[in-house]
Amino acid sequence: MPDVKYIDIKDLYLDLKNPRTIPQESEEKAIETMISIKPDRFNAVMESILDDGYLMTESIIVLDDGHYIVKEGNRRVAILKLIHGIYDKKDYAIPANLKDQIDGLTADWLANNRRIPCGIYTVAEINTIDRVVNLTHAKGEKASRDPWTSVAKARHNRDVKNGNELGLDLLEKYIKEGKNINQSQKERWSGDYPVTVLDETLRKVYDRMNYSSVGDLVAAYPKIENRLGLEAMLLDIGLERIGYQQIRDKYNDFAIDYGINPKEQSVKENDSSKPSGDMPRTGGEKPSEKGSPAPVSSENKNSDENRCELPKDGKDKNPRSPDFPTKPKSTQLGTPRYVKTTLKKFNPRGNRQKVVAIKVEMCQLNIEKTPMAFCFLLRSAFEISAKEYCKDNNISIEKTKKGIVQNKTLAELLREIVNHLTENGKNKGLEKEFHGALTEITKSEGILSVTSMNQLVHGTTFSIPSNDICIIFGK
Numbered sequence: 157m158p159d160v161k162y163i164d165i166k167d168l169y170l171d172l173k174n175p176r177t178i179p180q181e182s183e184e185k186a187i188e189t190m191i192s193i194k195p196d197r198f199n200a201v202m203e204s205i206l207d208d209g210y211l212m213t214e215s216i217i218v219l220d221d222g223h224y225i226v227k228e229g230n231r232r233v234a235i236l237k238l239i240h241g242i243y244d245k246k247d248y249a250i251p252a253n254l255k256d257q258i259d260g261l262t263a264d265w266l267a268n269n270r271r272i273p274c275g276i277y278t279v280a281e282i283n284t285i286d287r288v289v290n291l292t293h294a295k296g297e298k299a300s301r302d303p304w305t306s307v308a309k310a311r312h313n314r315d316v317k318n319g320n321e322l323g324l325d326l327l328e329k330y331i332k333e334g335k336n337i338n339q340s341q342k343e344r345w346s347g348d349y350p351v352t353v354l355d356e357t358l359r360k361v362y363d364r365m366n367y368s369s370v371g372d373l374v375a376a377y378p379k380i381e382n383r384l385g386l387e388a389m390l391l392d393i394g395l396e397r398i399g400y401q402q403i404r405d406k407y408n409d410f411a412i413d414y415g416i417n418p419k420e421q422s423v424k425e426n427d428s429s430k431p432s433g434d435m436p437r438t439g440g441e442k443p444s445e446k447g448s449p450a451p452v453s454s455e456n457k458n459s460d461e462n463r464c465e466l467p468k469d470g471k472d473k474n475p476r477s478p479d480f481p482t483k484p485k486s487t488q489l490g491t492p493r494y495v496k497t498t499l500k501k502f503n504p505r506g507n508r509q510k511v512v513a514i515k516v517e518m519c520q521l522n523i524e525k526t527p528m529a530f531c532f533l534l535r536s537a538f539e540i541s542a543k544e545y546c547k548d549n550n551i552s553i554e555k556t557k558k559g560i561v562q563n564k565t566l567a568e569l570l571r572e573i574v575n576h577l578t579e580n581g582k583n584k585g586l587e588k589e590f591h592g593a594l595t596e597i598t599k600s601e602g603i604l605s606v607t608s609m610n611q612l613v614h615g616t617t618f619s620i621p622s623n624d625i626c627i628i629f630g631k
Contacts, residue, residue: 158275160215165236165270168216169223174230175304175312177347178328184243187234191249192340192618193305193347195607199251202235206257207558209269210236216274219285224274227285233272240266249611249618286316305348323355326374330390333378337391339617345394353393357403361389364416385414395624492523492622495629504541511540527622528612534629535566535604538597542569549576565606567598596628603628 170187172180177193180186191198210232217228226233238245238258245255277285304312307327313319327349331342358370365382367373373380380386389411392398402410409418499519504511514537521530546553551572555564564572574594578587596602603620611618 158217158277158281160273160275162271163216163218163224163274165233165240165272166242167224168218168233168274169225170230170234171226173315175308175315176230177307178331183234183237184247186230187238187243188248189343189346190231190234192343192611195249195611198231198235199254199607201231202238202250202254203257205232205235205239205269206254206261209265210272212273214273216272217285217288218274218276219279219282220276221279224276227277228289236269236272240270247616249607249615251606251610306351307345307347307349310351321351322370322374323351323358326358326377327351327354327390329374329377330387334387334390335384336387337394338619338621340611340615340619341391341394343617349394350396350399353399353403354390356400357389357393357398360403361411361416364411364419382415385416389414389416395627397627491626491630495523495626498629508541508544511537511544514540523625524622527620527625530622530625531603531612531620532609535609538570538604539566542566542573545573551576567594570594570597 170183172183172186174180174186177186177189180189214229214232216226216233219225219227237243238248238250239261245258307324310319310321310324314321314324327345331337331346337345358373362370362373365373365380365386367376377383377386389398398410402408412418496519499515502515504515514533518530518533518537521533523530543553545551546569551569553564553569554561555568556562571594574587574590575581577583577590581587597604599605602608603625608618608620612620
């Protein structure tokens with residue numbers, strides 16, 4: 157059984173090997189990474205502690221190895237260290253209203269929330285700690301804890317249980333060695349990344365990249381032949397451009413776009429004319445009608461032996477199936493030119509002078525050179541447009557929380573606007589049209605979220621690549 161003590165927050169040490177993220181070099185860096193991985197969750201826990209004080213029924217699990225190392229409750233301890241000024245809150249991407257709330261705390265509040273209950277285990281009881289932490293997080297228990305991400309579960313399985321986690325191994329090497337990943341992505345993906353999608357992806361491509369196993373591919377990275385293609389794939393998985401739907405698609409080979417060609421298959425010469433309507437395609441083309449002749453290759457379609465001659469009456473007795481139109485790739489949508497063209501066609505309804513002025517400025521910006529400025533203007537356009545729509549349609553833009561009147565968030569306004577436009581979901585087609593924009597705005601890691609805007613202002617390393625803006629704008 158643990159020894160329960162009340163310990164001063166300054167005497168508790170954050171676990172720098174917390175499974176939620178890669179090992180950290182300092183507590184300051186650990187706090188910064190916690191915020192980056194799940195800023196909304198961090199801010200919500202901080203707001204709860206500020207509103208209600210620390211719940212003394214919530215014991216911190218501590219390992220006593222000469223220091224009190226926090227094994228369960230790192231986020232709460234980090235928040236209390238910020239609240240008590242052990243680390244300067246100004247150095248972190250915390251919303252301004254929470255910083256103001258910290259500044260307004262009384263001396264009594266601070267004194268009453270300085271020493272917190274801790275269950276202290278010895279080094280000999282490390283297995284007991286692991287079992288408790290595992291039940292709380294790794295199995296998805298909902299005991300008011302934030303469930304571990306797939307990355308945290310994989311890291312715990314590898315580092316504590318000596319399990320084999322090749323996708324995680326590759327992810328950590330990519331975070332360290334990748335050429336197309338920015339600092340914000342490194343921090344966020346070290347603790348929250350679709351590693352299960354990556355695992356399945358690797359199983360589908362390792363042999364096509366001329367490796368005998370996934371382990372061999374991971375061991376060879378980054379010194380591999382198609383490094384750029386693999387890193388582009390890793391980036392798109394992290395940005396959720398690739399998911400299970402794409403990698404399991406039987407008719408569209410996602411890997412070809414990354415320069416990963418299919419394994420060559422031997423085809424018998426006398427079977428070459430057989431229809432292939434039931435076979436999966438290796439590109440974006442749709443399957444042809446069953447039994448239709450195979451298309452003529454671009455290399456010999458003009459040769460005499462393959463030229464189709466029409467009969468004298470001008471009618472083809474054996475017409476070929478028409479070619480399916482090629483669906484434009486998402487990269488065509490996700491370009492600065494597409495963004496500019498779309499904006500120029502946008503004409504706000506009514507007398508919306510400020511929205512028009514913002515639109516004009518956005519069109520004048522070079523997205524590749526000023527991505528952050530573009531994001532601020534785009535967010536502003538959403539905010540103002542939403543409020544004007546609410547005014548036109550008698551939708552309140554304010555709410556009351558604990559007796560205090562507050563402005564609704566943009567996400568809240570957009571949900572009410574979508575409900576109004578779709579008659580509370582009756583118009584399913586229109587609801588589907590709004591789904592993408594609403595989802596992007598409400599995602600904590602979305603480029604237009606409050607969290608991203610806040611980090612653009614306060615974060616010392618946070619930035620948004622221009623290509624991410626263009627791609628998401630296109631979608």
